[in-house]
Amino acid sequence: MPQPTFLNLSEEKKQTIDTILLNTFYDQPISQVKVAEIVTQMKMSRGAFYKYFEDLEDAYTYIINKYAVSVHQDIIRYIQSDRNQFFIGIEKYLIWCSELDHDSEYWKSLHLLTKSNDLSAYKRFPLSEDSPLITQWTDILVASHIIIEDHEEAVSFLFFIMELVMNSLTGYIANDWTTEALIKDYRFRVKWMTQGLIHSN
Template sequence: MPKDTFLNLSAPKKEKMDMILLDTFYNQSISQVKVSHIVEQMEMSRGAFYKYFVDLEDAYAYVVKQQSVLIHQDILDYIAQYKNDFFHGIEQYLIFCSHLETDSAYWKGLLLLTRADYQRTMKRLNLDESSYMLKEWINLLRNNEFKIHETQEAISFLYFIMEVVMNSLTDFIINDWTPEELIMDYHYKIKWIIKGIK
């Protein structure tokens, strides 16, 4: 978790540092990154870096969590646009991702998450009954008449769906698929979910 000195930075300075961290980590493993490279990009001293983060691992965990929250919220927003057609909303999100420019910040965020340690990206947030995100999710499930009645089951299904989406995007990136191949593979997965395999 970044230190308070980082969290209390002005918005423009924090955004600049967020972009530097994303640009640094999205296409290389943490073992390849040096603090000296980051401080050079940030135009600050090595000591200043340690005023913001405990260590390199802390900075990496921060940027992974930040991108994970952003992308997962966007997935929910796409689903919400198609309130009564849950899986079509996800399909529209995948289509959006498949047409991104590869030098865009959003694409870099996807690459970071598809290459990041699984434990970091899928660690569950503590969602309680009053959480806006959880309420929004449960409403989406009700709108689609899904047979999920318990809160814990709804949370488990949320993470399952996020995993399906990220798995689809990982396959798209690793296999250098076309958007059509991505959607065809996604349709297989959704058929298995809705109709089963027997």
């Protein structure tokens, strides 16, 4: 969790630091990143970095969570565009992602999330029952006739869907797929989830 000093910065200053962290982490593993590399770009002392974050892993987890929340919100927005077609909304999001400029900040954030091979990308950030994200999510589940028992299951399903999207995008990036190949693979996954694998006689 970032230090209060960082949280109290102006939005402009935080965005500048966020961009530096994204550009630093998205194309190299955290094990290869040095604090010196970041503070040089930030044009500040090493001590100032530790006033913002506990350590390098704290900065990494922070930027992972920031963009994970952004992706969650965008997935929800796409699903809401057609509330009766839950998985079609996700498909439209995947198509949009596949058409992004690979130099854009959003593409870099997706690349960061998909390439993460440690536990940071899978740590669930807290979501209270009254958070706007969960409120929107619950409304979508009800409108889509998806039966969820309680808040805990709703949160678990949200992260499950996030992992579905990230796994699809990871396949897209790793295999250098076309948009058509990405969607074909995604539809396989949806079929497995909605129709199952074993047909009863």
